[in-house]
Amino acid sequence: MAKRDLDIGEKIRASRLDTVDQYYDPEYARSVCRNVLDFLDQFYFRAKMVGFETLPHTESRETPLIYAGNHSGMAFPWDALVFASTLYRLQNYREDHPIRALVAPALSRMRVMHPFFIENFWHRMGGVDATLGNFEALSNRAHQAVIIYPEGIAGIGKGFDHRYQLQRFSNSMIRMALKYRTDIVPVLTVNGEYINPYGYRVEVINQIAQKIGIPFVPVGPLSSLISFFPWSFYFGLPAKLTYVMGSSIKLSELTDQSYEKITQKEMHRLHSVVQSHFQGELDRAVEEHGKDPYALEELTEIWWENRERLSYILPTGWPLLFHEHERLFLESKDKKSVTMNHSNPAYAAALARNPSILAYHLPGLGWPALLAQHGIK
DSSP states (O other), X not given: OHHHHHHHHHHHHHHHHHHHTSSOOXXXXXXXXXXXXXXXXXXXXOOEEESOSSOGGGSSOSSOEEEEEOXXXXXXXXXXXXXXXXXXXXXXXXXXXXXXXXXXHHHHHOGGGSGGGOTTHHHHTTOXXXXXXXXXHHHTSTTOEEEEOTTTHHHHTSOGGGTTOOOOOOHXXXXXXXXXXXXXXXXXXXXXXXXXXXXXXXHHHHHHHHHTTOOOOOBSTTHHHHXXXXXXXXXXXOOOOEEEEOOOEEGGGTOSSOTTTOOHHHHHHHHHHHHXXXXXXXXXXHHHHOSSSSOHHHHHHHXXXXXXXXXXXXXXXXXXXXXXXXXXXXXXXXXXOOOOOOSHHHHHHHHHHOGGGGGGGOTTTHHHHHHHHXXXX
């Protein structure tokens, strides 16, 4: 009976893993990172990784590892995209120590929340809808690293006045870490709040946006662009993103209660300890690395030295950057050999092959044109 129960359990776990892997395309993820996200990182966001000389999830371990990050307020989640792709690059795009990000279901459900309407982008890149079942399925896989933003949508929509103030963490992260006796590694994201600075939340506007599936609409200096030019919905300023690895949190050392028998009071205490630990480390990281969020002198030098690539580097070129890669990847024979040319002449040639991209730049008429293109009423 015990063996039969074990076999059934293994089948259930395998079925759950098949579900979370249903749309994941490792070759696509590798190609997007190399041709799109690494390009934006190198010439725009310029990620600085502090403390990532060794990657703890690549060590010999039986349990998964949780990277937990703080979200940037009122901005498209470029902070998470850049971190995940940079972590992937640091391990040479290898799959023997897989990295999967838990994604708010609202991001994968709404087509407009995929970068430039790229079909099923988040799942093809390896994103997994942030449900307890999916979290548990990934936790059953050896050598798995999970990236989670425990503030959820509230972390993205908290507004500039609450920058670097952590919103309440999800209990699911703490429960899974306790159940599987795995470490939580804080990833302290600094300067991400300056991707869309001075963006604030207005509840009336957000309530209207949420009725059509958009979790929030920031109100601030950049907001007026969104209604005129669709490309600006995904726009972010060139903040120099800095990721600091915090000290690991070992929940099994913070409590003597097991996962099966933990009381609600003890869970509440653990929650407070974890969030306070994270907030303290984030405050120190901001103090050390947050004094020059744009590093404009460095940025000016990079753009001048790479002026022959500016058409793709500047945010107005990002719709074509994503869509030209999509075209090249889908048309390639083996889906492995895509190498983009990022020069200005290549941009002009790609624009001729993707005329529908012009809708992103049409004032006023762009949104109706894009929604019609993608069959959204």
